[in-house]
Amino acid sequence: MTFNKRLKAYVEEIDQYLKNALPKEQEIPDVLIQSMEYSVFAGGKRLRPILLLEAIKCIDENKRAQAIPLACALEMIHTYSLIHDDLPAMDNDDFRRGKPTNHKVYGEGMAVLTGDALLNYSFELMLNNVPFNTEREKDNYIRAIQEIAKAAGIFGMIGGQTKDLECENQGLNFETLQYIHSHKTGALIRASLRAGAMCAGANEKQLEALTLFGEKIGLAFQIVDDILDIIGDETKLGKRVGSDDKNKKLTYPSIYGLEESKKMVEELLNEALKAIELFGAKSEFIGELGKFICIRDY
Amino acid sequence: MTFNKRLKAYVEEIDQYLKNALPKEQEIPDVLIQSMEYSVFAGGKRLRPILLLEAIKCIDENKRAQAIPLACALEMIHTYSLIHDDLPAMDNDDFRRGKPTNHKVYGEGMAVLTGDALLNYSFELMLNNVPFNTEREKDNYIRAIQEIAKAAGIFGMIGGQTKDLECENQGLNFETLQYIHSHKTGALIRASLRAGAMCAGANEKQLEALTLFGEKIGLAFQIVDDILDIIGDETKLGKRVGSDDKNKKLTYPSIYGLEESKKMVEELLNEALKAIELFGAKSEFIGELGKFICIRDY
Structure with missing residues (x-):
């Protein structure tokens, strides 16, 4: 199977997990579930x-x-942060991935609550599936939740969002740009x-290798986003191209130029690929995925 | 010591715990911590x-x-929900407990992020303090987190907030009012x-007794709020009196009348007091607290 087919199958698999994971109970207001x-x-990758x-x-x-x-x-955490x-x-x-954003469809109040609901539910889901039977696995699993929680919060994503909001329409220095990138997007990718790794019981060396892969790919992902925002095609991205420029946001291409950024x-x-060499054939797909992230449509 | 003095000392104790629990790290944007x-x-009870x-x-x-x-x-979960x-x-x-609300001081965007931050941080705090050393205590503690997570989310508080938002400026039926009360406020009180009880390793009978106490007090709390909203004193509550009436919200006094509601x-x-009799002297303060909640200022 080609990488693209495997990726498509993977996305369908995750979609099915998400469908099963989301609540269906009668007691919850319909509009919230919807x-x-x-x-x-809404077409997440x-x-x-x-x-x-x-x-794993x-x-x-x-x-x-x-x-x-x-x-x-x-x-779910990623989705709530977008909402x-x-x-x-x-x-x-008003649009994300070519569709009206949540608050355009459900209203601002519901969009706030829906985000809250997804964040809270993500913790319910993780906590309700703690493997209570085996001590070692339980501890590993809890450490994995801790890792996700930290990356999603003030030390990670929310810290980055705050700095981004704080610096809107201001001239950013490069240090601040790096902080925003590594926290707003990088932290959750690294935590993934x-x-x-933690959940699967990785040793120190394995954990370090995957951490490094996550950090490199996370930063590359953001630089690619910056590049696409300049040269990307409006239809493909489903949002206004050049919006970062319009909001006077500092980007990698605006500092280093397009070619240097690439x-x-x-x-x-x-x-990133070097970091995961130790896993041999087991890391084939994740390596392909790394390439896919870095070579998206340009 | 009188109940009021003990309560005041208790609030100070909790405030100190909260001060210690909140993050202080340099890396987080100052405005977020502030x-x-x-x-x-802001003067929570x-x-x-x-x-x-x-x-416990x-x-x-x-x-x-x-x-x-x-x-x-x-x-923290309660605070985020208010923000x-x-x-x-x-x-x-615009005001809560006599002070400008968060978005009046920090702006709407920051208020959204601050709420997100507090919700996420509450899970970080709970997860980072899992007692890993003793199996029994660890499992009890995780079950307590599960309980809080469920009550805070779509099956509890967020479900209630959604229904409340959905029915704003609409005629409510009594069933919907009950759903809103028991979920928006009641669920988190019950979960407390x-x-x-779970964290302390309660047996079934003890858990049931405290659950019942929580349900009764939680409902009473809400009816008292409804009553105070009619007869309360603006300064004492720190918010506009009669705002529920203004928004055409159905309340217990509007259905049953003031005297019947009391x-x-x-x-x-x-x-509620009957439910906790089995704990004897150990439940003296919580019983006093129940009375305090039910007899607030009217």
Whole structure:
């Protein structure tokens, strides 16, 4: 099977997990379930769940089933952050992935609650699937939840979102740009790899390798986003091209130029691939995924 | 010491726990920490943490230290829900407890992020304090987190907030009113008692007793709020009196009348006190607290 076919099958698999994971109970207001589903199934790439499951594969494939709630939780956390980010009080985006954003469909109040609901539910999902039977696995699993929680919060994603909001329409220095990148997007990508590794019982060396892969790919992902925002095709991205420029946001291409930025992505990819060499054939797909992230459509 | 003095000392104790629990790291944007602290220390009654610690006292006082992160997390979850509830897209309140609401001070975008931050941090706090050393205590503690997570989310508080938002400016039926009350406020109060009981290793009978106490007090709390909203004194409550009426919200007094509503509170209190009789002297303070909740200022 080609990489693209395998990736498509993977996304469908994750979608099925997410469908099973989302609540169906009668007692919950219908509009809340609908709004959660609307955003969770709005065409996400499922990058974080796939990274987590591939990290598992690198270490111990037998822990895969156990890790599925963690994978779904990562996607829910990512989705909630987009819903809140798109709000008028934040980035004020009307479209995402070519579809109206949550608050355009359900209203601002519901969008706030839907984000809250997804964040809270991601923890419920992870906590309700703690493997109570085996001590070692239980401790590993809890450490994986801790890792995700930290990356999603003030020390990670929310810290990055705050700095981004704080510096909107201001001239950024490069240090601040790096902080925003590594926290707003990088932290959760890094945590996807680390949580997978932890859950599968990785040793120190394995954990370090996957952490490094996550850091390199996470940064590359962001630089690629910056590049695509300049040269990307409006239809493909499903959002206004050049919006970062319009909001006077500092980007890698605006500092280093387009060609140099592309070269940086290439270097980051090479470093990422080198980091996971120790896993041999087990890391084949995750390596392909790294390439896919770095070479998206340009 | 009189009840009021003990309560005041208790609130100060909880405030100190919260001060210790909130993050201080340099790496986090200052404004985020300030905004979190602003709302956490805006004069809350600390009802949920106190209920949790008192539930512990009823079962096994030795588990108290272990439960403090849970107590702080409950208050942070409560605080985040108020910040989001006060947003213009939700209840649009400018004041709470006599102080400007979070979004009036820090702006709407920061208020959204601060709420997210407090919710996420409450889970970080609980998860980072899992007692890994003893199996039994660890499992009890995780079950307590599960209980809090469920009560805070779509099956509890967020479900209630959604229904409340959905039915705004609409005629409510009594069933819907009950759903809103029991979920929006009741669920987290009930969970405070249950999580405390679970963490302390309560048996079935003890857990049931504290659950019942929580349900009765939680409902009474809400009816008292409804009553105070009619007869309360603006300065004491720190918010506009009669705002529920203005928004055409259905309340207990509007259905049953003021006197009958007061009688219902009295009955609920008696049932609550009866439920915890089995704990004898250990439940003295929590019983006093129940009375305090039911007899607030009217």
